[in-house]
Amino acid sequence: MAIEERKLKEKLQRYNAILDAAEKIMKASGVYNLNMDLVAKETELAKGTLYLYFKSKEEIxxxxxxxxxxxxxxxxxxxxxxxxxxxxxxxxxxxxxxxxxxxxxxxxxxxxxxxxxxxxxxxxxxxxxxxxxxxxxxxxxxxxxxxxxxxxxxxxxxxxxxxxxxxxxxxxxxxxxxxxxxxxxxxxxxxxxxxxxxxxxxxxxx
Amino acid sequence: MAIEERKLKEKLQRYNAILDAAEKIMKASGVYNLNMDLVAKETELAKGTLYLYFKSKEEIxxxxxxxxxxxxxxxxxxxxxxxxxxxxxxxxxxxxxxxxxxxxxxxxxxxxxxxxxxxxxxxxxxxxxxxxxxxxxxxxxxxxxxxxxxxxxxxxxxxxxxxxxxxxxxxxxxxxxxxxxxxxxxxxxxxxxxxxxxxxxxxxxx
Amino acid sequence: MAIEERKLKEKLQRYNAILDAAEKIMKASGVYNLNMDLVAKETELAKGTLYLYFKSKEEIxxxxxxxxxxxxxxxxxxxxxxxxxxxxxxxxxxxxxxxxxxxxxxxxxxxxxxxxxxxxxxxxxxxxxxxxxxxxxxxxxxxxxxxxxxxxxxxxxxxxxxxxxxxxxxxxxxxxxxxxxxxxxxxxxxxxxxxxxxxxxxxxxx
Amino acid sequence: MAIEERKLKEKLQRYNAILDAAEKIMKASGVYNLNMDLVAKETELAKGTLYLYFKSKEEIxxxxxxxxxxxxxxxxxxxxxxxxxxxxxxxxxxxxxxxxxxxxxxxxxxxxxxxxxxxxxxxxxxxxxxxxxxxxxxxxxxxxxxxxxxxxxxxxxxxxxxxxxxxxxxxxxxxxxxxxxxxxxxxxxxxxxxxxxxxxxxxxxx
DNA sequence: CATGAATGAGACTTCATTCAT
DNA sequence: TATGAATGAAGTCTCATTCAT
The missing domain is CATH 1.10.357.10 (Tetracycline Repressor, domain 2)
Incomplete structure (x- = not known):
């Protein structure tokens, strides 16, 4: 089950990467200026991908x-x-x-x-x-x-x-x-x- | 100067009507959901008219x-x-x-x-x-x-x-x-x- | 006909006052930033009055x-x-x-x-x-x-x-x-x- | 990489479609009458889409x-x-x-x-x-x-x-x-x- | 003649979310 | 899973002109 494990680990990494990105953005420009485009750019993920990890912006x-x-x-x-x-x-x-x-x-x-x-x-x-x-x-x-x-x-x-x-x-x-x-x-x-x-x-x- | 007085009074009434409308809307849907369209509709005034009484939404x-x-x-x-x-x-x-x-x-x-x-x-x-x-x-x-x-x-x-x-x-x-x-x-x-x-x-x- | 004469003179004065105001505004903020509100304020005339002297902004x-x-x-x-x-x-x-x-x-x-x-x-x-x-x-x-x-x-x-x-x-x-x-x-x-x-x-x- | 190529091509096509639409509109009603609603209608794109290709109207x-x-x-x-x-x-x-x-x-x-x-x-x-x-x-x-x-x-x-x-x-x-x-x-x-x-x-x- | 309040059609731009590939 | 293009409603504000008084 090493593969599944690795996948799980990768998923967690992505999850955290998204949070980190959101945090960085908000630190720089304020809580109310977070938007999904910025998070996508910062994480280098597609916007749609973000929604695989978080149901909504609010969830982040x-x-x-x-x-x-x-x-x-x-x-x-x-x-x-x-x-x-x-x-x-x-x-x-x-x-x-x-x-x-x-x-x-x-x-x-x-x-x-x-x-x-x-x-x-x-x-x-x-x-x-x-x-x-x-x-x-x-x-x-x-x-x-x-x-x-x-x-x-x-x-x-x-x-x-x-x-x-x-x-x-x-x-x-x-x-x-x-x-x-x-x-x-x-x-x-x-x-x-x-x-x-x-x-x-x-x-x-x- | 009765006319001027009356006009002033009417203006004040409008001013208050706008505030009342804004208040009503916010009471119903929350402070953050106020928007000028809603105020216009509620007051039955044109959107532009609102801006004669308040320079911006924030001023309301x-x-x-x-x-x-x-x-x-x-x-x-x-x-x-x-x-x-x-x-x-x-x-x-x-x-x-x-x-x-x-x-x-x-x-x-x-x-x-x-x-x-x-x-x-x-x-x-x-x-x-x-x-x-x-x-x-x-x-x-x-x-x-x-x-x-x-x-x-x-x-x-x-x-x-x-x-x-x-x-x-x-x-x-x-x-x-x-x-x-x-x-x-x-x-x-x-x-x-x-x-x-x-x-x-x-x-x-x- | 002194009265008529005076009225005519007054009218001309207003006409010129409007032009002067428009000129002053445009000099200050550019030709494209002229607007009738500004002209009204500068001339201390009502906006409606401007339209008695000029059919439109373009005419000014x-x-x-x-x-x-x-x-x-x-x-x-x-x-x-x-x-x-x-x-x-x-x-x-x-x-x-x-x-x-x-x-x-x-x-x-x-x-x-x-x-x-x-x-x-x-x-x-x-x-x-x-x-x-x-x-x-x-x-x-x-x-x-x-x-x-x-x-x-x-x-x-x-x-x-x-x-x-x-x-x-x-x-x-x-x-x-x-x-x-x-x-x-x-x-x-x-x-x-x-x-x-x-x-x-x-x-x-x- | 045929897919990427095709996508790039499509993107370029959209870009040009927007420019063509803007051109058509301006030819018909003058350079100063261009507006984003018209461009959206002409291209049959959503207004928001236009902003994916051009940061502003001025950029068009x-x-x-x-x-x-x-x-x-x-x-x-x-x-x-x-x-x-x-x-x-x-x-x-x-x-x-x-x-x-x-x-x-x-x-x-x-x-x-x-x-x-x-x-x-x-x-x-x-x-x-x-x-x-x-x-x-x-x-x-x-x-x-x-x-x-x-x-x-x-x-x-x-x-x-x-x-x-x-x-x-x-x-x-x-x-x-x-x-x-x-x-x-x-x-x-x-x-x-x-x-x-x-x-x-x-x-x-x- | 004069007023000035009211109008309302625009105009630009943003952004959370979806969905076909 | 991942992508990212597309959406479109929503939102703020401007301003030439009109019209009842």
Whole structure:
């Protein structure tokens, strides 16, 4: 079955090549400027071939969005690795978010787009990737609760969602209004993130 | 000058008719599906006529977005009217946001779109409407600080922006994930808003 | 009848104001960018009013074109005033053309457009203004012939037309290719005009 | 590779079909009335398909303009083939121009449009086609100079440009004023061309 | 006479998707 | 599987001219 294996491998390579191309294009010209002609040119595949690997343009977006979330998850994991205190872990996650979104604005867009634009259909797979993120964070929140470190009035799963919502919101704020804040209001991205972190810590602690 | 007056009035009516039509269309098929043909059909005006009132499609969006922000501002104002304590006022504003966005999801989208999509140009007028909102909230935050009610580590203007970011983020969360939460996780929008409010209050207080 | 007189005068003033406005606009943004909205704004008249003075946009163009030709005619007249020899007069006319077109590129365009674009209808009045020019030149050509100064094989009226054709062609050449000639070929507008004049003189003399 | 070959051939055929259609349309309704809807209808292709072959409407115009110039060049070449004397060759070229422009008034328009309308961008390829024409003529002018047949005061390259300018101007004249001359002035196109040729010969000879 | 709001036919271009080979 | 030519609906915007007041 070596032949089949090789074929499978080749298929996977193509699949990834398409994703890479789409990513490269979007990084260069923005998420909204992706189009299938560009992907075809970049991959040196025929346009029709793209549709053998992805049912639609939207599916490419979805795949990249999932990839982004998985990447974010690994960042979350790394950031909490050497920390014991769940509260500190949650704070580390918040920091990791901001760093991630600052470092990879493009991945942020791909994650946020599904939190915003309800024109895009959320498939089961996207849901799954979201859930993985939420579950990871929620595991920590639950631990915090169990250890009595979390404000007693906060329900873990609900708080986890709050955290996610706040992080997305704050990241957008920094992204869209960051320049204005620095230019006209005299404080930096770091400052506002710091301010947010203070209120976050105060808000979650017992 | 009765004639001139009447003409002016008629012009304003047309202007509003166009906005109303655009609003109706977007409510029905989403903010991203607005197009000038539809507006023309809905208003029963010629396409060219639309361009006498708005220089571009984007200008229609901008006008509605400003309208939305102004409306939100009046909700903020009303919600704080009979409250003395600035902290309670800030909480009232948070509640007002959620209510507003629940009641007018469409207006929320029109506000949020400029906080998200950096393809849309922000004109001076849009900026102004944003500033009006921010300034209103900031006035209260400052008062809270002056009265020693705000956490001493929080800078008022920075905290105001944080609040705005969190509110937008939480509103999106509720909007996009509300159904999932209710269907699969066993808590309601109200619950999560409540959870958020708890952490908010704890986070901002001294 | 003082009232009627004044009204007539006012009408003429409006008529000229429209032409002036059109001229100003075209000078600023090119012959092809004239549009009635711009003219209305510049004259501070209503768009409908323009149509009381000119049947169409094309008629404005025609009027200005006639004006241009009349102006060119006066330049021809002046240039020949103090010259006796008809041959020298014809040369003076050629020089006057180049100078005029260099000084008023806009008027040149308005004249040339009717020599080129057969989409534009030539009214009787335009014809008349052309004829005035041709006749003026032709008068000189005839004199040259009578005095035995013109090449015997050249028919005056035919030669006059040739002259007109060559002058328009050479002016266009200088206008369109002038920059290229100076930048890449090492000779100036003056040079090529000079070369043309040499061949012109040799070609017409006995 | 027969398949690839055939495909290439078909592509070329489509390309030419589009050009032919554009040509037909322009012949019928004028150069300025070309539009993509008409081309689509005439070729029985979808509008989008046209854009697979030409990036824009202007590119169709450019392609036809180049084609016209190349065709004119072959006429120049043929017309000089059996002539030794460079002066006679230049005269032959002038005649060839008039014949060509009489025979293909449409091609003339496509050439002249770039000599007149500075709204159209001249691409490198258009420049090249112009240069080919100029160079061909200039080669002969130089030869004439070398053989001492050209008026000693005329610089070859400058004279070549003059010739081009005069020919375009005269062709326009004949085209636009031809009818008038025949109807009211009692001489024919041939007559005036003849007159021009006389002055041309006299003007260039030593 | 004057107004200026309204018209609506165009015009160009883009792009996700299909399908015959 | 792979190709890539073809599709055609969709979309934004312009502007000369008209006409009711």
């Amino acid at each position: 977006l979805a795949a990249l969005s999932i990839k982004s979330r998985n990447l974010l998850l690994t960042h979350f994991e790394k950031s909490t690795l050497n920390i014991d205190n769940p509260i500190e872990q949650l704070k580390a996650i918040a920091f990791a978010s901001f760093n991630f979104f600052k470092k990879y604005p493009f991945y942020f867009e791909l994650i946020a787009i599904y939190e915003v634009n309800n024109k895009l259909e959320e498939t089961a797979e996207i849901q799954k990737s979201i859930n993985k993120l939420i579950n990871f964070v929620n595991g920590i929140t639950i631990k915090a609760k169990e250890k009595g470190l979390l404000n007693i009035d906060l329900d873990p799963i609900q708080y986890t969602f709050c955290l996610w919502g706040m992080l997305i919101g704050m990241s957008q704020l920094v992204k869209v209004r960051g320049a204005v804040m620095e230019d006209y209001l005299g404080f930096t991205e770091k400052d506002i993130i710091n301010t947010f972190m203070i209120q976050l810590e105060m808000g979650m602690k017992k | 969006l901008a006008a509605l977005s400003i309208k939305s922000r102004n409306l939100l501002l009046t909700h903020f104002e009303k919600s704080t009217l009979n409250i003395d304590n600035p902290i309670e006022q800030l909480k009232a504003i948070a509640f007002a946001s959620f209510n507003f966005f629940k009641k007018y999801p469409f207006y929320f989208e029109l506000i949020a779109i400029y906080e998200v999509n950096n393809k849309l140009e922000e004109t001076a007028e849009i900026q102004k409407s944003i500033n009006k909102l921010i300034n209103f909230v900031n006035g209260i935050t400052i008062k809270a600080k002056e009265k020693g009610l705000l956490n001493i580590d929080l800078d008022p203007i920075q905290y105001t922006f944080c609040l705005w970011g969190m509110l937008i983020g939480m509103s999106q969360l509720v909007k996009v994930r509300g159904a999932v939460m209710e269907d699969y996780l066993g808590f309601t929008e109200k619950d999560i808003i409540n959870t958020f409010m708890i952490q908010l209050e704890m986070g901002m207080k001294k | 163009l025609a009027a200005l074109s006639i004006k241009s030709r009349n102006l060119l005619l006066t330049h021809f007249e002046k240039s020949t005033l103090n010259i006796d020899n008809p041959i020298e007069q014809l040369k003076a006319i050629a020089f006057a053309s180049f100078n005029f077109f260099k000084k008023y590129p806009f008027y040149f365009e308005l004249i040339a457009i009717y020599e080129v674009n057969n989409k534009l209808e030539e009214t009787a009045e335009i014809q008349k203004s052309i004829n005035k020019l041709i006749n003026f030149v032709n008068g000189i050509t005839i004199k040259a012939k009578e005095k035995g100064l013109l090449n015997i094989d050249l028919d005056p009226i035919q030669y006059t037309f040739c002259l007109w054709g060559m002058l328009i062609g050479m002016s266009q050449l200088v206008k369109v290719r002038g920059a290229v000639m100076e930048d890449y070929l090492g000779f100036t507008e003056k040079d090529i005009i000079n070369t043309f004049m040499i061949q012109l003189e040799m070609g017409m003399k006995k | 115009l450019a392609a036809l303009s180049i084609k016209s110039r190349n065709l004119l060049l072959t006429h120049f070449e043929k017309s000089t083939l059996n002539i030794d004397n460079p002066i006679e060759q230049l005269k032959a070229i002038a005649f060839a121009s008039f014949n060509f422009f009489k025979k293909y008034p449409f091609y003339f328009e496509l050439i002249a449009i770039y000599e007149v309308n500075n709204k159209l961008e001249e691409t490198a390829e258009i420049q090249k086609s112009i240069n080919k024409l100029i160079n061909f003529v200039n080669g002969i002018t130089i030869k004439a100079k070398e053989k001492g047949l050209l008026n000693i005061d005329l610089d070859p390259i400058q004279y070549t440009f003059c010739l081009w300018g005069m020919l375009i101007g005269m062709s326009q004249l004949v085209k636009v004023r031809g009818a008038v001359m025949e109807d009211y002035l009692g001489f024919t196109e041939k007559d005036i061309i003849n007159t021009f040729m006389i002055q041309l010969e006299m003007g260039m000879k030593k």
